[in-house]
Amino acid sequence: MVESSPLNESVSEHPDLDVLLFRLERELYAIPSASVREVARYRPYTPVPGASPMLPGIISQRGMILPVVALHLLLGFGPIELTRSARFVIVVHNEIGMALLVEEVLDLIALPASAVEPVPATLDPALARFLRGIAQHEERPVGLLDPDELIAGLREKD
Amino acid sequence: MVGHLTLIVQTARHRYAVRRDDVLDIKLVTSAADLQTDDAQGRPYVGIELGPLLDPSDQSSLTRRRALVVPLHRQLVALLADKVESFHEHARIEALPALLAAQLRQPWAIGAFVLDSDLIIQLDLRAVAQTVLAAQLNER
Numbered sequence: 001m002v003e004s005s006p007l008n009e010s011v012s013e014h015p016d017l018d019v020l021l022f023r024l025e026r027e028l029y030a031i032p033s034a035s036v037r038e039v040a041r042y043r044p045y046t047p048v049p050g051a052s053p054m055l056p057g058i059i060s061q062r063g064m065i066l067p068v069v070a071l072h073l074l075l076g077f078g079p080i081e082l083t084r085s086a087r088f089v090i091v092v093h094n095e096i097g098m099a100l101l102v103e104e105v106l107d108l109i110a111l112p113a114s115a116v117e118p119v120p121a122t123l124d125p126a127l128a129r130f131l132r133g134i135a136q137h138e139e140r141p142v143g144l145l146d147p148d149e150l151i152a153g154l155r156e157k158d
Numbered sequence: 159m160v161g162h163l164t165l166i167v168q169t170a171r172h173r174y175a176v177r178r179d180d181v182l183d184i185k186l187v188t189s190a191a192d193l194q195t196d197d198a199q200g201r202p203y204v205g206i207e208l209g210p211l212l213d214p215s216d217q218s219s220l221t222r223r224r225a226l227v228v229p230l231h232r233q234l235v236a237l238l239a240d241k242v243e244s245f246h247e248h249a250r251i252e253a254l255p256a257l258l259a260a261q262l263r264q265p266w267a268i269g270a271f272v273l274d275s276d277l278i279i280q281l282d283l284r285a286v287a288q289t290v291l292a293a294q295l296n297e298r
Contacts, residue, residue: 046276155260
């Protein structure tokens with residue numbers, strides 16, 4: 001059984017955490033807006049021969065060449081259906097840029113620290129490692145993603 | 159990353175950039191017989207379609223092929239594509255994002271640049287040719 005993750009200090013020190021809320025595999029996830037540069041409409045990316053399925057290609061966004069992150073695969077989900085709602089969430093964290101592929105971007109919201117709870121010990125560890133905590137938004141659970149851990153996960157050989 | 163002369167190679171589905179220096183010759187191939195004779199120095203050709211090697215869905219229906227001939231280990235690897243056009247580089251070729259480059263399963267892609275609003279991947283054609291020869295050795 002997996003231990004519950006302690007809340008990240010930045011969550012508990014600040015009353016609110018501004019996050020970008022998005023949908024993936026019918027679930028809600030959020031990423032700190034401090035790491036988000038912009039949201040771009042999904043368009044076909046340029047596949048890179050020999051690339052990992054989690055980082056299958058690149059896009060050029062405002063002159064920057066960014067790797068596309070198949071977030072659903074990183075989080076352990078199966079294939080997703082890309083509709084007109086699909087978006088790239090352009091993230092720059094610790095000077096590392098990436099374009100997270102998500103099914104739909106919903107809103108920019110402020111999560112009260114009190115709304116963020118530790119990751120349940122029953123959650124699949126493969127997914128739990130990428131979460132700082134679970135928040136509630138309009139009575140639905142929201143997985144709060146940890147950008148550091150996303151990058152660490154992408155750096156591991158799959 | 160600024161290169162010298164770069165070739166733009168077109169397959170059925172993609173365009174790629176390759177360094178001219180990696181290519182010994184560009185041959186017109188209209189039938190398999192064109193690659194069955196050795197070159198003037200007695201080196202045999204190993205012919206393979208470039209498109210499906212890099213992307214299995216990249217299948218060409220054209221019979222008139224351009225072969226990019228890469229010399230390796232006393233053999234010539236002929237990578238077949240739909241079309242080749244050369245140009246003197248005027249765009250900046252950038253290295254691939256480090257996060258992605260570190261995860262490559264094959265060392266084929268080395269950079270990218272924007273051409274006519276398309277993002278073009280730059281290939282290390284020698285690395286591609288080495289993969290072809292290694293696969294051929296494994297089959298023996």
